[in-house]
Amino acid sequence: MGSEKISMIVFSGTDDRLIPVGVITQAAAALGYEVNIFITGWALTKVLRKPAQPVWPKEFEQMVPALQQGMARIKAPSWVEMVKQGKELGKVKVYACSMMAEAMGLKKEDFDPSIVDDVVGVTTFLEMAKGGQVLFI
Amino acid sequence: MSQGNRITVDARGIACPGPITELIKAYRNAKNGDVIEVWATDPGFEPDVKAWISRTGNQLVELRKEQDKIIAVIKVTAKR
Structure with a gap:
């Protein structure tokens, strides 16, 4: 049971894609x-000590208030809260991409340490992901 | 086997994956012979609890739908 592994490359900065993460x-x-x-x-802008405001895709913008009300009605936690819950429950590690962090002028201390465990290169991630399922979100 | 404890998990009103998460939290503290009863309202809970049972090999004693909730009664048998 403990040998299964799932890895995610999370690229999108819009909240509709971060919820499933x-x-x-x-x-x-x-x-x-x-x-x-x-x-x-x-x-990367969503896991900073000062994270970016929620961003939604333009084509669904009109539906966002209804979705937000629905999320409140079903008491869905934020995606960050769910990741933190995952960390409490099991083996969850979150890494920031060093290349994109550099390109955006972000340093390790800019990231929220309650979410991001480390800033690493893609080689480290590929080695960790090896042999498991990988999702690109 | 000695009589186990009966644990009730009220996961009504919380969305997926909350009910399964709450079940697993209770399961971690349970021992073989215990019975866990979960109440949930998320419609995904019914297939999800079946998937969890087939994954873990515990015993699904009862799975029923009432008007206002889904009730799963699980006998803990697969703890090592």
């Missing part, structure tokens, strides 16, 4: 999967 992470961690999350691209 939280859901999958929490469930996988509870079930005993090892979870590795490699944050890159615009998603």
Whole structure:
């Protein structure tokens, strides 16, 4: 049971794509999967000590208030809360991509340490992900 | 086998993956012979609890739908 592994390359910075990152992470961690999350691209702006405001895709913008109300109604935690819950329950590691961090002028101390475990290169991530499932989100 | 404890997990009103998470939290503290009863309202809980049972090999004693909730009764048998 403990030998299963799921890894995610999280590129998107829009909240509609980050919600499933939280859901999958929490469930996988509870079930005993090892979870590795490699944050890159615009998603880096969401794991900072001062994270970016919620961003939604333009084509669904009109539906966002209804979705937010629905999320509140079903008491869904934020995707970050779900990742943190996953960390409490199991083996969840979150890494920031060093290349994109450099390109954006972000240093390790800019990232929220309650989410991001380390800033690493892609080689480290590929080695950790080897042999398991990988999702690109 | 000695009589186990009965544990009730009220996961009504919380969304996936909350109910399974709460079940697993209770399961971690349980021992073989215990019975865990979960109440949930998330419609995904019914297939999810079946998937969890087939994954873990515990015993699903009862799975029923009431008007306002899904009830799963699980006998803990697969703890090592």
